Amino acid sequence: MKIDPKKPADLSAQIAGAIRDAIIGGDLIVDERLPSEAELADHFNVSRPTVREALKRLAAQSLIRTQRGASGGAFVNRLSFEDAYAQQITTSTLLLSMNAVSFDTACEARFALERACAPLSAQRRSADHLATMRAEIHRQQQPGLTDEAFCASDVAVHRALVDGAGNPVLSYQLAGAVEAMQPLMNMITFSARSREEIVAMHTELTDAIEAGDGPTADTVLVRLEDYTRTLARNVMAARAAKASS
Amino acid sequence: MKIDPKKPADLSAQIAGAIRDAIIGGDLIVDERLPSEAELADHFNVSRPTVREALKRLAAQSLIRTQRGASGGAFVNRLSFEDAYAQQITTSTLLLSMNAVSFDTACEARFALERACAPLSAQRRSADHLATMRAEIHRQQQPGLTDEAFCASDVAVHRALVDGAGNPVLSYQLAGAVEAMQPLMNMITFSARSREEIVAMHTELTDAIEAGDGPTADTVLVRLEDYTRTLARNVMAARAAKASS
DNA sequence: GACTTTTAAATGTCAGACAAATAAAATCTG
DNA sequence: CAGATTTTATTTGTCTGACATTTAAAAGTC
Numbered sequence: 001m002k003i004d005p006k007k008p009a010d011l012s013a014q015i016a017g018a019i020r021d022a023i024i025g026g027d028l029i030v031d032e033r034l035p036s037e038a039e040l041a042d043h044f045n046v047s048r049p050t051v052r053e054a055l056k057r058l059a060a061q062s063l064i065r066t067q068r069g070a071s072g073g074a075f076v077n078r079l080s081f082e083d084a085y086a087q088q089i090t091t092s093t094l095l096l097s098m099n100a101v102s103f104d105t106a107c108e109a110r111f112a113l114e115r116a117c118a119p120l121s122a123q124r125r126s127a128d129h130l131a132t133m134r135a136e137i138h139r140q141q142q143p144g145l146t147d148e149a150f151c152a153s154d155v156a157v158h159r160a161l162v163d164g165a166g167n168p169v170l171s172y173q174l175a176g177a178v179e180a181m182q183p184l185m186n187m188i189t190f191s192a193r194s195r196e197e198i199v200a201m202h203t204e205l206t207d208a209i210e211a212g213d214g215p216t217a218d219t220v221l222v223r224l225e226d227y228t229r230t231l232a233r234n235v236m237a238a239r240a241a242k243a244s245s
Numbered sequence: 246m247k248i249d250p251k252k253p254a255d256l257s258a259q260i261a262g263a264i265r266d267a268i269i270g271g272d273l274i275v276d277e278r279l280p281s282e283a284e285l286a287d288h289f290n291v292s293r294p295t296v297r298e299a300l301k302r303l304a305a306q307s308l309i310r311t312q313r314g315a316s317g318g319a320f321v322n323r324l325s326f327e328d329a330y331a332q333q334i335t336t337s338t339l340l341l342s343m344n345a346v347s348f349d350t351a352c353e354a355r356f357a358l359e360r361a362c363a364p365l366s367a368q369r370r371s372a373d374h375l376a377t378m379r380a381e382i383h384r385q386q387q388p389g390l391t392d393e394a395f396c397a398s399d400v401a402v403h404r405a406l407v408d409g410a411g412n413p414v415l416s417y418q419l420a421g422a423v424e425a426m427q428p429l430m431n432m433i434t435f436s437a438r439s440r441e442e443i444v445a446m447h448t449e450l451t452d453a454i455e456a457g458d459g460p461t462a463d464t465v466l467v468r469l470e471d472y473t474r475t476l477a478r479n480v481m482a483a484r485a486a487k488a489s490s
Numbered sequence: 491g492a493c494t495t496t497t498a499a500a501t502g503t504c505a506g507a508c509a510a511a512t513a514a515a516a517t518c519t520g
Numbered sequence: 521c522a523g524a525t526t527t528t529a530t531t532t533g534t535c536t537g538a539c540a541t542t543t544a545a546a547a548g549t550c
Contacts, residue, residue: 010501010502010503011502011503012301012502012503013304016305020335023339024335024338024339024342026342030343036530036531036532037531037532038531046503046504047503047504047505048504048505049294049297049502049503049504049505050502050503050504052294052298052532052533053297053298053301053502054301056257056298056299056301056302056305057301057302057304057305058305059258059302060261060301060302060303060305060306061305061306061332061335061336063339066531066532066533067511067512067531067532068510068511068512068531068532068533069510069511069512069513069530069531069532070511070512070513070514070528070529070530070531071512071513071514071530071531072511072512072513072530072531072532073530073531073532074532078343078344079336079339079340079343079344080344081340081344084336084337084340087306087332087336088333088336090265090269090306091306091324091329091332091333092329092417092418093269094268094269094308094324095324095326095329095414095417096414097269097271098275098323098324099323099324099325099326101413101414105412105413105414106414108365108412108414108415109412109414109415109418112361112362112365112410112412112415113358113361113415113418115361116357116358116360116361117357120353120357165357167350167353167354167357168344168346168350169340169341169346169350169351169353169354169422170353170354170357170358172337172340173337173354173358173418173421173422176418177414177418255532255533255534256533256534257533257534281499281500281501282500282501283500291534291535292534292535292536293535293536294533294534294535294536295533295534295535297501297502298533298534311500311501311502312500312501312542312543313500313501313502313541313542313543314499314500314501314541314542314543314544315497315498315499315500315542315543315544315545316499316500316543316544316545317499317500317501317542317543317544318499318500318501319501491550492549492550493548493549493550494547494548494549494550495546495547495548495549496545496546496547496548497544497545497546497547498543498544498545498546499542499543499544499545500541500542500543500544501540501541501542501543502539502540502541502542503538503539503540503541504537504538504539504540505536505537505538505539506535506536506537507534507535507536508533508534508535508536509532509533509534509535510531510532510533510534511530511531511532511533512529512530512531512532513528513529513530513531514527514528514529514530515526515527515528515529516525516526516527516528517524517525517526517527518523518524518525518526519522519523519524519525520521520522520523520524
């Protein structure tokens, strides 16, 4: 492990960076145990609390995990797809909520990426993915459903579509794009009429995926994107009218 | 800010979670100052080092930034696209290197997503993006170029293509997919012949983008994906043959 | 009024201690 | 000797208290 020139930033940040580089660079391999906190403190010539702060930084990024007790310690963590999903979703959600990203921009990104998955999903989806989509579509038709639950179900349909492509890297990349939209979608109130439209398109989409018909799935997604953006525009317009009255 | 039931996990993790939820939930807004470490310690009934570990966790995710001195403290950080890019790339790179993701899987994901950007980029790219692509293609034809530099330039071309779509959310999502492939690509040795092929396809791609011709750009990307996978397969085969001899 | 000095508040760091968990070693028991 | 039990050592988690450093605002000076 390399040293830290005492020039610029916080010691704990420097130490975290040094260990992170060692992990990324392959000097520390998965499940390898790091030296104990006391040894690290000695090695870097800092106190144990400082080392601990560095380790907590790494733990926050799921780069290491810690275990107490004898032969415990900090271990290089195998970054699972699941962990990566969660981070991706958190980051994407914050990015959208903090940067005044327009609904159109987020929507365009989401559907562009989903359309990239559609042909693969049409080709490879399992019966399980189809069943999930059908079940969610069924849920969407129930009368008492809140707008929020409707949105959540909408996300579930699209997640199943993406997962149907059978490419975990794609699923990971898409997790952010799809899930991060949910807070934005939640601003929309869905009338009975618009729910009907969306359910119809979800059904068409699922039918196309079941039939292995990528091009049709693509056109349905295009229409769904258009419709979603129109709904959002109407909500904005209504809100603006209300504000000026 | 909520409390922490003393049942399950580390206090610092619980506190970090509570503050994180407050930020995501909008209870703490961008640039708002958190209570001082001493106040937080008092509020959560823990010691200052414990609070500090929690804050370092949040800092590692770029959720907060800290400032020393009077009227310093921890502030809710506006998550910039730049910060998000960096995190995205780190996470994606580790995910690929630690999970035995096949070259084909990563490659498929990357090109599927890039193809989603191509039509948008053909429509909206600025002269700047085109110039970047042309300049990188020119660099790729220079004789002394190392394989690594060739790969880096390849990534730059594709980054420009993606950025040309003019959608920062797309650029962010794609950053991981494109950049994380680089370590995998670096395993390939590029013969003069294969460089020539790739340069030719990059040129075709750039021409199509310049002409606003999305469909052609798409077909070029399909061919480039095929070619990349073939190259990788050959490298693997050669390596396997060498190992068995 | 403009400049300098002082002060106070906050994070960054350190040292030493104890608690709690845990696995391995030592001990005891049949 | 085999197996269960106790002890021990190691390591992380947490606390207390202190000092260093940075920084903005208050106080003082000309």
